[in-house]
Amino acid sequence: MSPAAAAASFPVIDFSPFFTTGGGENEVEKEEVINSIREACSDYGFFVAVNHGIPTEAMDLSLEMAREFFDLPSEEKLKCTPSSDTPVTTGYAKQPDHSPNKNEYFLMFEPASAFNVYPTSPAPFRGAVDEIYGGLLAMARLIESLMNRCLGVPEGLMEKFNDDRQWDLMTAFRYFAAAELETPDKDKKTGLYGHKDLNLMTLVLQDQVGGLEFQKDGEWIPITPIPHSLVVNVGDIIQVLSNNKFKSVNHKVNSPQGRDRHSFAFAYLIGFEKMLEPLAEVMKESKEEPKFSKFRFKDYFQLRVADLFNPPANLDDAVTINHYAIPPTVAAAAPAN
Ligand SMILES: O=C(O)CCC(=O)C(=O)O
Numbered sequence: 001m002s003p004a005a006a007a008a009s010f011p012v013i014d015f016s017p018f019f020t021t022g023g024g025e026n027e028v029e030k031e032e033v034i035n036s037i038r039e040a041c042s043d044y045g046f047f048v049a050v051n052h053g054i055p056t057e058a059m060d061l062s063l064e065m066a067r068e069f070f071d072l073p074s075e076e077k078l079k080c081t082p083s084s085d086t087p088v089t090t091g092y093a094k095q096p097d098h099s100p101n102k103n104e105y106f107l108m109f110e111p112a113s114a115f116n117v118y119p120t121s122p123a124p125f126r127g128a129v130d131e132i133y134g135g136l137l138a139m140a141r142l143i144e145s146l147m148n149r150c151l152g153v154p155e156g157l158m159e160k161f162n163d164d165r166q167w168d169l170m171t172a173f174r175y176f177a178a179a180e181l182e183t184p185d186k187d188k189k190t191g192l193y194g195h196k197d198l199n200l201m202t203l204v205l206q207d208q209v210g211g212l213e214f215q216k217d218g219e220w221i222p223i224t225p226i227p228h229s230l231v232v233n234v235g236d237i238i239q240v241l242s243n244n245k246f247k248s249v250n251h252k253v254n255s256p257q258g259r260d261r262h263s264f265a266f267a268y269l270i271g272f273e274k275m276l277e278p279l280a281e282v283m284k285e286s287k288e289e290p291k292f293s294k295f296r297f298k299d300y301f302q303l304r305v306a307d308l309f310n311p312p313a314n315l316d317d318a319v320t321i322n323h324y325a326i327p328p329t330v331a332a333a334a335p336a337n
């Protein structure tokens with residue numbers, strides 16, 4: 001592990017056992033990785049993955065393309081706005097001035113999606129983002145398959161449950177350097193306001209600028225960038241399916257100092273019509289009461305998107321997954337004596 005990874009104050013997981021061939025020893029190493037994922041997902045709600053199999057050149061190129069694209073004049077970037085209705089707006093957009101989030105972004109579905117709108121310049125942009133999308137998807141699928149073991153449910157269960165890939169999406173972000181922001185109010189200089197992701201998991205590829213922070217026990221932990229690593233966080237869907245065994249984690253991006261920050265966030269999602277509740281297999285294993293009532297994913301998605309476009313005056317009033325939480329019954333909540 002690199003010195004930066006060894007010195008980190010957050011879980012760093014080395015995935016190389018899944019990308020090297022070996023005998024029985026390799027199986028032991030894989031088991032250790034699975035144990036580390038389980039621990040990180042329940043204690044932190046996130047981890048940083050190194051040696052994850054995505055070529056470093058592809059990571060560097062996609063960040064370079066994002067930099068070049070966002071550096072284009074606004075009128076060029078705005079050519080990359082979709083003309084048709086899409087479930088989520090693809091292409092380029094800048095957060096409106098009233099938004100607490102100070103960034104601009106480019107959003108795409110899977111490379112084959114007819115909803116995508118790519119810029120023509122820089123020319124290698126499309127090839128680079130399509131390639132990185134493929135790498136991030138492969139990594140998300142690997143982690144999902146390991147989740148079965150992490151949760152103690154049968155092999156293949158998660159993949160079978162989450163069988164519709166058309167809703168996954170990837171966003172390239174540019175967070176404006178704090179000095180460039182006009183607002184004198186320091187608190188409003190937030191690249192991305194504190195939130196929990198509504199998806200299954202998010203994989204983030206970030207440059208070396210820094211600013212991403214995760215919350216643990218009320219404290220913010222800065223995710224000091226480790227070259228060519230991926231930040232992986234648990235989203236609301238896993239929290240529901242795992243009946244709170246793994247919790248979706250609060251995180252934010254501070255506006256960077258001195259220079260802009262670039263990142264790619266891959267949102268591993270689920271079919272919009274899917275009905276969600278704690279998995280029966282998880283319940284069987286834990287013998288606990290269900291902590292969430294059943295809901296359609298699309299309904300939750302729409303509530304969250306509505307908040308995003310019209311943020312409530314107090315951001316603490318924004319909808320979270322607790323909207324579907326079942327309050328513990330008096331009997332379950334009462335201390336045993
Ligand atoms: O850009 C990042 O580092 C984080 C993005 C993020 O939190 C999100 O897309 O939900």
Ligand SMILES: [Fe+2]
Nearest residue numbers: 196197202251
């Ligand atoms: Fe997020």
